[in-house]
Amino acid sequence: MKAEDFIQAAEALDARAGTIIDAATSRADLEVARNQLLGRKSGEFTALMKLLPGLDPDDRRQAGAAVNRLKEAIETRLQLRLDTFAPAVATSNVDLTMPARTSWKGGRHPVTVVIEEIEDIFRELGFTIALGPEAETEWYNFGALNFPSDHPAMDMHDTLYLSDDVLLRTHTSPVQIRTLQNYPPPVRILAPGNVYRRDFFDASHAPMFAQIEGLSVDEGISFVDLKATLTQFANRFFGKTRTRFRPSFFPFTEPSAEMDVECQLCHGSGCAGCKNTGWMEILGSGMVHPKVLEATGVDSEKYTGWAFGMGPGRIAMLRYGIPDIRLLYDSDMRFLEQLAQ
Numbered sequence: 655m656k657a658e659d660f661i662q663a664a665e666a667l668d669a670r671a672g673t674i675i676d677a678a679t680s681r682a683d684l685e686v687a688r689n690q691l692l693g694r695k696s697g698e699f700t701a702l703m704k705l706l707p708g709l710d711p712d713d714r715r716q717a718g719a720a721v722n723r724l725k726e727a728i729e730t731r732l733q734l735r736l737d738t739f740a741p742a743v744a745t746s747n748v749d750l751t752m753p754a755r756t757s758w759k760g761g762r763h764p765v766t767v768v769i770e771e772i773e774d775i776f777r778e779l780g781f782t783i784a785l786g787p788e789a790e791t792e793w794y795n796f797g798a799l800n801f802p803s804d805h806p807a808m809d810m811h812d813t814l815y816l817s818d819d820v821l822l823r824t825h826t827s828p829v830q831i832r833t834l835q836n837y838p839p840p841v842r843i844l845a846p847g848n849v850y851r852r853d854f855f856d857a858s859h860a861p862m863f864a865q866i867e868g869l870s871v872d873e874g875i876s877f878v879d880l881k882a883t884l885t886q887f888a889n890r891f892f893g894k895t896r897t898r899f900r901p902s903f904f905p906f907t908e909p910s911a912e913m914d915v916e917c918q919l920c921h922g923s924g925c926a927g928c929k930n931t932g933w934m935e936i937l938g939s940g941m942v943h944p945k946v947l948e949a950t951g952v953d954s955e956k957y958t959g960w961a962f963g964m965g966p967g968r969i970a971m972l973r974y975g976i977p978d979i980r981l982l983y984d985s986d987m988r989f990l991e992q993l994a995q
């Protein structure tokens with residue numbers, strides 16, 4: 655073979671390479687083209703190289719130089735074509751410096767935030783979370799909790815009956831009973847959950863709301879434990895605050911007390927939020943009535959306990975100064991957005 659023939663073959667390959675590369679319309683096409691032209695096994699350039707040894711030594715040098723130029727030319731051409739297929743963003747009109755659009759990703763409801771915070775505080779004090787059913791029997795909701803039948807205390811606990819004996823629980827106190835039936839003392843539980851009452855839906859009432867029950871039963875538990883734990887809780891939750899206990903009545907505790915914290919809006923000086931008293935009631939509590947312990951088979955001579963019940967919805971209202979309970983149920987983003995965490 656003569657040098658001219660070889661160079662002619664090289665030029666023909668150069669021209670074909672141009673056509674093949676220009677015809678590629680994607681990075682994938684280009685990869686196919688690269689293989690066809692420069693592929694080490696069956697590429698056309700390799701086939702050309704295989705002709706080199708058949709040339710005279712003098713011609714071979716000349717042809718070698720031509721073949722090197724050809725390889726460079728093909729590589730440059732491939733690269734230039736590749737650049738035109740750079741990732742879409744680089745060639746489109748997208749402005750990468752533009753600030754991203756923020757979207758509302760949702761958040762926890764203010765009542766959920768309060769419940770979880772209260773759970774955290776009591777967890778640190780050694781309490782476990784316990785749950786009970788929302789559909790309860792009369793015995794769990796009332797009987798075991800020492801409500802005498804037809805007692806006026808039940809007037810505040812009217813609810814929806816699902817059958818003669820099964821009702822939507824009016825408080826989380828039945829979880830006390832279920833816990834004591836299943837776990838021997840010492841017991842320390844916190845029971846959050848929804849409860850139902852036949853109440854109007856107005857600024858301060860809702861027919862369904864959240865409660866949190868607390869129960870501690872052990873040997874030698876006294877009112878001091880109740881007061882110390884609940885005071886500690888109030889100081890953790892509200893920040894250093896004054897507290898007071900007022901005598902009250904619940905069938906399942908004796909003695910019973912309601913706990914107030916200093917009004918979180920006016921800090922005691924009196925405002926519309928606390929009806930000028932300077933105090934806000936946050937929970938009901940008391941020493942577990944011996945009859946409750948006995949109803950669950952716990953020895954009331956050996957064990958004593960204290961319990962409390964509070965409404966995290968009310969606490970959220972006190973804390974955030976929410977004037978109407980219905981705001982907590984409306985799912986109005988303009989409201990929820992302000993408190994979401």
Ligand code: DAH
Pocket residue numbers: 824825826827867868904907937938939940960961962963964
């Ligand atoms: N169960 C009561 C209610 O819903 C609240 C309550 C008061 C719970 C005193 C308690 C307690 O455990 O000791 O009105």
